[in-house]
Amino acid sequence: MRWRGRRQSSNVEDRRGRGGFGSGLGKGGLSFPRGGGSGGIGGRGLIGLVAIVAVLWLLGVNPVDLLQGTLSPDRQTAGTRLPETSAQNQASAPEDELKQFVSVVLADTEDVWHELFRASGETYSEPTLVLFSDQVRSACGFAGAAMGPFYCPGDSTVYLDLGFFRELRERFEAPGDFAQAYVIAHEVGHHVQNLVGILPKYNELRQTLSEREANALSVRLELQADCFAGVFAYFERQRGVLEEGDVAEALGAAAAVGDDAIQRRTQGQVVPDAFNHGSSADRQAWFQAGFETGDVTRCDTFSRDDP
Template sequence: MRWTGRRQSSNVEDRRGRGIGGGGMLGKGGLGLGGIVIIVVISLILGKNPLTLLQQTNVASEDYTTTDQPVQLSPEEEEQKEFVSTVLADTEDVWHKLMPDYRDPVLVLFTSQVESACGMASAASGPFYCSPDEKLYIDLSFYDELKNRFEAPGDFAQAYVIAHEVGHHVQHLLGITDRVHAQREQLSEEEYNKLSVRLELQADFLAGVWAHHADKLQNILEPGDLEEALQAASAIGDDRLQMQARGYVVPDSFTHGTSEQRVHWFKKGFETGDIKQGDTFNTTDL
């Protein structure tokens, strides 16, 4: 992916290296890091959203404190920040072009755990978007997981991860996220999971739309880049993750879609570049 020497977004909040002290997850009755890891593993096995389980177990206490000591970043860490800042800038350029009323989100970089308007989260839950504060959150160690555990290396695979979370921001701005979440109490868990899958597949589609237009605007793609993104989309399908975790799959518990579905919708977004063709909620083409 061609990314060096281009504009970097100023909407990046670097919280890496900030620790949790006093209370919260690591003290005063907090769940503890080991407990968080257990919850995340259970969520993968059950096909649930780790953030939901963490909130249900009241991981975040009101009396936690953070330590905000200066952090010396390595050259590699600085380069990582430059990369994600450039990718975020690319998403801003594309979505402002496609949506006149687009509002930039903030990308928060963190280490191990982070506080958001959606509650406390562990790095083990993976990158996520929080609509109440309109921020994307990522512990960049996830990219090591993507490369080593999920066998999806490459800078464009990493860019896809950010573009997918920005896709959730687009859904939020369009009112789609609120409409889906409003149905949580009205549906069974199985039926709501189906809506969640459609929400996630649409975010994959929007990531593809971004890639389509970003390449036209900036000529960012190099040979093999598209394959990197498709490999990443395939690697984090519900069926593949469940098979890795327990050796079999439970489709009714899917919340993000199968590997095949995620690849299909990213490709559709990339090939069409047309946001109007991404209505995953009113199609049988899943």
């Protein structure tokens, strides 16, 4: 991904080394997009998104559940990491470069979603992205780094410990800068869901569902965020910032964090009823659907089983 020397977002808040007690509470804000590609979100596209929200009457997300991470809720990292040592501090230069990378990717998501919302006559409300180490306090509660990246609708903020990128590369065997960009774009996809009313509806009604039903609907929620990440990648390609192999990196990450892949790795067997993010194949397929079309209305994971 061609990211060096490009605009960085001003919405990145660095709380690394602050023990997790930064403020960062409050904010909120609601809004919404066009799709690009053939469909867009203007006109009929926007109506399609309203229809998606109507379908979501069947849903309801608990923000505390989101703290489990929208990528890998059953990651087995035990506890939280110890405070940084002087040896760890020597690795700050690579992390500072990662911070710049994250800021560029977030800026790109802002550009894409601002344009999509504008095409629908709406205004996009930008999320904050908080970088933290070890643990962090959010409007959704207190979270450790073991929970992975997550989006909190209570403060419209994405939370990310940069150590997750190392785990993505080494433990999940999904290397590459666009694998990392996929992670960010997926979390921003949850922010878009929050803006258009999907997360609030999901949260409102989830408590009426059985665990099995809630898991099944959570899968559809996550696959839609994957599709939105694909839409983001479509526009990145249009802007000429993708390099050869970038899409393969994103698809590799989507496969690596599929529920079946994680269950096979951690428990030796696959239990589909326990899926809450989607299989590797489904995550790849929905990302690909967004990437091939750039059409947000193709991301209706709630009324169709396949892209």
